[in-house]
Amino acid sequence: MTAPLQGIKVIDMTQVQSGPSCTQMLAWLGAEVIKIERVGTGDPTRDELLDIEGLDGLYFLQLNCNKRSIELNAKTPEGKEILTKLIEGADMFVENLHPGAADELGFSWEEVHKMNPRCIYGTIKGFNDDSPYANVKAFEPVAQCAGGAASTTGWWDGEYNVPTQSGAALGDSNTGMHLVIGLLAALLQREKTGEGCFVQQSMQDAVLNLCRIKLRDQLILEHTGVLKHLPEYPNGKFGNTVPRAGNVEGGQVLGWCYKCKGWETDPNAYVYIVLQNEAKAFAEACTALGKPEWATDPKFNTPAARNLVKEEIYKGVEEYTITKDKNEIVDVLGKAGVPCGPVLSMYEIARDESLRKCGTIVEVDQPKRGKFLTIGCPPKLSTFTPEVKAAPLLGADTNAVLKELGYSDADIAKFRADHVVCK
Numbered sequence: 001m002t003a004p005l006q007g008i009k010v011i012d013m014t015q016v017q018s019g020p021s022c023t024q025m026l027a028w029l030g031a032e033v034i035k036i037e038r039v040g041t042g043d044p045t046r047d048e049l050l051d052i053e054g055l056d057g058l059y060f061l062q063l064n065c066n067k068r069s070i071e072l073n074a075k076t077p078e079g080k081e082i083l084t085k086l087i088e089g090a091d092m093f094v095e096n097l098h099p100g101a102a103d104e105l106g107f108s109w110e111e112v113h114k115m116n117p118r119c120i121y122g123t124i125k126g127f128n129d130d131s132p133y134a135n136v137k138a139f140e141p142v143a144q145c146a147g148g149a150a151s152t153t154g155w156w157d158g159e160y161n162v163p164t165q166s167g168a169a170l171g172d173s174n175t176g177m178h179l180v181i182g183l184l185a186a187l188l189q190r191e192k193t194g195e196g197c198f199v200q201q202s203m204q205d206a207v208l209n210l211c212r213i214k215l216r217d218q219l220i221l222e223h224t225g226v227l228k229h230l231p232e233y234p235n236g237k238f239g240n241t242v243p244r245a246g247n248v249e250g251g252q253v254l255g256w257c258y259k260c261k262g263w264e265t266d267p268n269a270y271v272y273i274v275l276q277n278e279a280k281a282f283a284e285a286c287t288a289l290g291k292p293e294w295a296t297d298p299k300f301n302t303p304a305a306r307n308l309v310k311e312e313i314y315k316g317v318e319e320y321t322i323t324k325d326k327n328e329i330v331d332v333l334g335k336a337g338v339p340c341g342p343v344l345s346m347y348e349i350a351r352d353e354s355l356r357k358c359g360t361i362v363e364v365d366q367p368k369r370g371k372f373l374t375i376g377c378p379p380k381l382s383t384f385t386p387e388v389k390a391a392p393l394l395g396a397d398t399n400a401v402l403k404e405l406g407y408s409d410a411d412i413a414k415f416r417a418d419h420v421v422c423k
């Protein structure tokens with residue numbers, strides 16, 4: 001099986017999560033990814049939230065599999081020379097340093113384009129160049145807040161009516177995946193033009209792209225004054241912006257997260273159930289939920305009627321779910337054609353045999369540490385299955401990469417002595 005990106009070389013000056021998630025995906029798809037790390041310390045996540053003192057943190061391991069690592073001080077003239085040589089032989093250069101840092105180092109898009117016109121330049125920043133926050137540094141929650149996710153996530157009333165961030169890395173890994181799309185498109189374009197281009201992905205845009213339906217809701221609210229699919233309808237009040245939606249389904253179908261047996265002690269004993277609008281699907285769900293009378297009762301038997309009695313429906317469905325195990329519910333309702341899913345905890349996901357079988361959860365053998373669990377390559381290609389390999393130890397490939405660039409043992413020894421590469 002030939003890897004889709006076999007023969008593509010990526011110089012990876014990314015760190016933490018957003019950029020590394022992008023370059024890890026490129027590595028899984030077969031690119032050779034050379035990670036440029038700061039001498040002595042490397043990517044800050046190597047040293048974050050350590051579970052075993054003295055070993056690279058899991059945060060680093062889960063985002064840097066299948067890469068090579070060189071320690072290189074890009075602030076020294078020799079370091080700049082080495083980085084320039086690497087870029088001259090590369091298909092992509094990717095960075096997510098703070099705004100202005102790459103330019104300051106002498107590796108702006110313009111400079112890199114001069115060094116190698118075929119090289120595609122990928123960059124992640126918190127915000128676009130035209131943003132008033134263009135020069136602001138950004139981490140995950142900053143992007144979730146500025147991208148519209150936090151204002152629309154959480155509970156719509158009570159003391160927990162506060163902007164809330166998702167557990168999913170909408171600001172970081174999501175931005176990385178958006179950049180992958182841009183880079184792959186740039187690669188296809190280069191096939192036609194022979195020239196690389198600049199691909200810029202802001203974290204704010206990547207989050208906002210996933211909040212498209214919230215902008216839809218804003219427009220509906222401004223046109224009609226209400227959002228019929230939200231809990232406030234028909235009895236509550238709407239303001240001038242989209243409120244937090246709790247656990248409602250994003251479209252106009254009735255979806256909710258219900259308590260199941262054991263909820264008093266297990267915070268994840270919940271199931272999500274969607275009641276479809278179509279009469280046949282609704283009738284089947286009613287039968288499965290032990291409420292066959294709903295299918296013919298005018299109070300419940302049209303989507304518009306149901307929308308006026310959401311609370312009553314939620315209560316009725318929970319009478320069914322609260323006495324049963326979440327997996328048993330999904331088994332029964334799934335067979336009856338009802339869209340539903342269990343709330344799975346990370347404990348359960350880490351032990352899920354089916355996720356391991358399809359290569360989504362994988363065990364990787366890491367030098368020094370032994371096995372660790374990670375999430376593999378989500379897209380499954382019929383022609384290629386990525387092998388998730390260990391993440392590199394800091395500077396593990398420094399010598400090999402320098403030799404490939406034509407440096408002699410004496411050159412490398414001098415670089416070491418001068419702290420241009422590893423100490």
Ligand SMILES: CC(C)(COP(=O)(O)OP(=O)(O)OC[C@H]1O[C@@H](n2cnc3c(N)ncnc32)[C@H](O)[C@@H]1OP(=O)(O)O)[C@@H](O)C(=O)NCCC(=O)NCCS
Pocket residue numbers: 015016017018019036037038039072073074075096097098099101102104105124125126136137138139140172
């Ligand atoms: C993540 C972020 C907030 C961290 O900011 P930071 O603490 O200033 O760290 P940075 O790595 O960007 O920069 C630190 C310095 O290391 C330098 N550096 C990085 N790699 C280097 C190398 N190999 N050799 C020499 N210097 C290096 C940078 O040039 C910078 O120097 P400067 O401060 O003199 O300009 C910032 O990089 C950022 O906003 N990035 C863009 C958005 C993003 O991707 N955020 C999400 C991260 S998950």
